Amino acid sequence: MSIDQQISEYYDKLLKRNAGEPEFHQAVSEVLDSLKVVLGKDPHYADDGLVERLCEPERQLIFRVPWIDDKGDIQVNRGFRVQFNSALGPYKGGLRFHPSVNLGIIKFLGFEQIFKNSLTGLPIGGGKGGSDFDPKGRSDREIMRFCQSFMTELQRHIGEYRDVPAGDIGVGGREIGYLFGQYRRLSNQHESGVLTGKGLTWGGSLVRTEATGYGLVYLTAEMMRTHKESFGGAKVIVSGSGNVALYAAEKAQQLGATVVAMSDSSGYITTPNGVDVDALKDIKEVRRERISAYVEEVGNGAQYHAGGNIWEVEADVALPCATQNELDGESAKLLVANGIRYVAEGANMPCTPEAVHYFQANGTAFAPGKAANAGGVATSALEMQQNATRDSWSFEYTDGRLHQIMSNIFKNVERTARDYGCEGDYVAGANIAGFKKVADAMLAQGVI
Known part of the structure; x- marks a missing residue:
């Protein structure tokens, strides 16, 4: 069977297995299209069900989030956390609060996060989460109560060496503060590395906002x-x-x-x-x-x-x-x-x-x-480093680290595209470079 046929057959299987998730399908399709040239040049990447394992999350969490609005009425939302791949390090990826959020969108974002995090060169895996909660028009008290309920369930599944969420659409400094406060309350410890995007006075990093x-x-x-x-x-x-x-x-x-x-x-x-x-x-x-x-x-x-x-x-x-x-x-x-x-x-x-x-x-x-757009997660990883060492870096130093990481990402993408015969195609270069690092780690660690 040709490589094109193998990829096509696997993609058809993925569509049936993940019905009704068009964003996830779109993200996987783009990566698989780039991998055809990789599997042709380096066929060992087709071994051990690697591609199939890469496209299947390690864990998918869906949970109820009940909370009380300012009128005293009970509201119920749905929470998600998809822990997609931890071959390179703890799951890392933001939380999105928006009415459009569903499992397919979280899977698409988590899948993209695997390769994005790989490209940073830092030891972080890929994950994503969120809720169909809409913070627009809600009071600070309502957002606090929602975040506390959301974290009451999520805290069972995260940790600075396991899964480190951050912000995304609808989740800024205010929401991260409420989420961290509830995590600290439930865990009875100031585990600052469990969330990134924190305030500067309680474990946050300069440059993370920018x-x-x-x-x-x-x-x-x-x-x-x-x-x-x-x-x-x-x-x-x-x-x-x-x-x-x-x-x-x-x-x-x-x-x-x-x-x-x-x-x-x-x-x-x-x-x-x-x-x-x-x-x-x-x-x-x-x-x-x-x-x-x-x-x-x-x-x-x-x-x-x-x-x-x-x-x-x-x-x-x-x-x-x-x-x-x-x-x-x-x-x-x-x-x-x-x-x-x-x-x-x-x-x-x-x-x-x-x-x-x-x-x-x-x-x-x-x-x-x-x-x-890997700069956000790259600086989140830098925030994790500062938390681990109980250190705080200057704006200039952190910005310099960010600039160097982004420069290295582009050079890696450009070089990889050229090495695989698609010079100037930065989509293929990014997909291949991100894939190879994760794939090498997965092959080294066995079928898990």
Whole structure:
């Protein structure tokens, strides 16, 4: 049987076994497509059911989360933790609180996390978790009660040498604080390494807040450098206006770019003279208002577009930082027609397969999220190091470590793509480089 037939047969089996999980199917399909060249060159990676084991989580947890709202009514949500692969180290991956969360989305995120964590070069495995709880419109007390109930169950399954969650969409510093407080209460110990993204006064790390956005820009700068370009003078679109988007915009402008558009779920703003990031942070992070408020308060040539498509804006670099599958094939055509030259994913899988193929077919340099947005988890691992040694590093030192990690990730991805005959294909390079490190560890440790 040919390699193509083996992969196709296994994928068909996976679809039947994991019905109704399209995001998970999409993530696995992309990796398996890249692995065809690996299995052709290094056939021992097909031994011992390695691919099948890699695509099956080590553990999937689903649990009830009952809590009491401010009216005294009982609410019930569903919690998830998928511990996908621990060959390289303890499971590591964020918690997402959003009404769209289901098992398939958590599995997709956890599967991606395996390769992302592998690429950092740090000893962390892959996992992900969350709940269909929606924190929007809820009071701080309601969020606290939900987090306490969620952690009451989750605490049985995590630990600094077992599984180390962090934040993701809907889980910021406030939520991590409530989660950690309940863990500490139940465990009767200050096990600071059990969660990352903590406050600076109780075990957190400098740069963790900025890490995913900064890391995205550091890797994109490395990609641009291979084409003898830089952020200096570049026009940049950043979708979203959450943590990743805000700090990506900040770092891009620090490097000389002009961020010409940003968005939220209501629409987008065009900012031909650049974004006042501090003002937007106040609107989105402190006051939690819509992005339209930016135009009313800051002005400076900015315009608000209700709904619409941010990818219609002309730019040199696009950084999709909102959510999965936000940039489809039609939007990719718009970007290419408008002269886009670089696309790097700040969110997890924000570009559909059709968009990725169109970018690659039309000469647009494309960096996938498992490489480009690895800065957050890399700095979480640095936070774990500081917790383990009871140490605290300076902003400059930690930022330097992050910059070096992101530079190393790109160089590894670029080199691997070249070694396997697909130079310039950073999707294949990331998938193969991430896979090989995990696969080597799994083969060395036996069938477990």
